[in-house]
Amino acid sequence: MNNRKRLGSWGEEQAAVYLAARGYQLMGQNVRTPYGEIDLICFNGGRIVFVEVKTRSSTRFGYPEESITEQKKAHMLAAAQFYLQQHPDMIGDWQIDVLAIERTSQQEGPKITHFENVLSEPV
Numbered sequence: 268m269n270n271r272k273r274l275g276s277w278g279e280e281q282a283a284v285y286l287a288a289r290g291y292q293l294m295g296q297n298v299r300t301p302y303g304e305i306d307l308i309c310f311n312g313g314r315i316v317f318v319e320v321k322t323r324s325s326t327r328f329g330y331p332e333e334s335i336t337e338q339k340k341a342h343m344l345a346a347a348q349f350y351l352q353q354h355p356d357m358i359g360d361w362q363i364d365v366l367a368i369e370r371t372s373q374q375e376g377p378k379i380t381h382f383e384n385v386l387s388e389p390v
Contacts, residue, residue, distance in 0.1 A: 274322050274323075274324055274370065275320075275322055277322065277370065278320050278321070278322025278366075278368040278370070278377075279296065279297075279306055279307065279320050279322075281322075281368055281377045281379065282306070282307060282318065282320045282366045282368060282379070283296070283307060285366065285379050285381075286307070286309055286311075286318070286366075289311075290311060290312075291309040291310070291311040291316065292309060292310045292311065293307065293308075293309055294308045294309060294310055294315075295307070295308035296308075298350060300345075300346040300349045300350055301349060302342050302345035302346040302349055303342045303343070303345075303346050304346070305317050305318075305319075305343075305346050305347065305350060306318055306319055306320040307320065308350070313359065313360065314359065314360045314361055314362055315351075315357055315359065315360070315361035315362075316361070316362055316363075316364055317343070317346070317347045317350070317361065317362070317363045317364070318363075318364050318365070318366055319335070319339075319343055319363065319364070319365045319366070320365075320366045320368065321334055321335065321365065321366070321367050321368065322368040322369075322370065323368075323369055323370070324369075324370045326369065330367060330369070331367035331368060331369065331380075332365055332367040332380065332382060335365060335385070340385070340386060343363050343386060344363065344386050347361065347363055347386075362383070362384040362385075362386070363384070363385055363386040364381065364382060364383050364384065364385060365381075365382040365385050366379060366380070366381055366382075367379070367380040367382065368380075
């Protein structure tokens with residue numbers, strides 16, 4: 268596993284712990300769709316929450332959340348919609364969140380910024 272994949276896996280682990288501590292129930296991780304991978308799928312407060320995790324070890328190239336382009340948003344939305352079509356038993360409201368994780372040092376814990384409902388079910 269290369270350093271980038273290792274950092275991404277670490278970030279997803281941190282995200283899962285962060286969300287669980289806030290009452291989110293993890294339903295799936297690294298779910299593949301034709302439109303891309305869904306990092307985490309959770310249930311919280313009566314909603315299905317699709318979570319995109321972005322992790323960086325420095326801000327030299329910007330903050331993690333800055334890597335969410337319009338094209339990435341379209342892929343995230345298509346992946347969530349595909350997943351829901353494949354799981355018709357999963358009815359109800361849903362949203363897409365982004366967790367931006369910065370690994371500042373080995374001694375300190377990660378800095379996590381949670382962007383809630385960046386994309387949601389169209390009305």
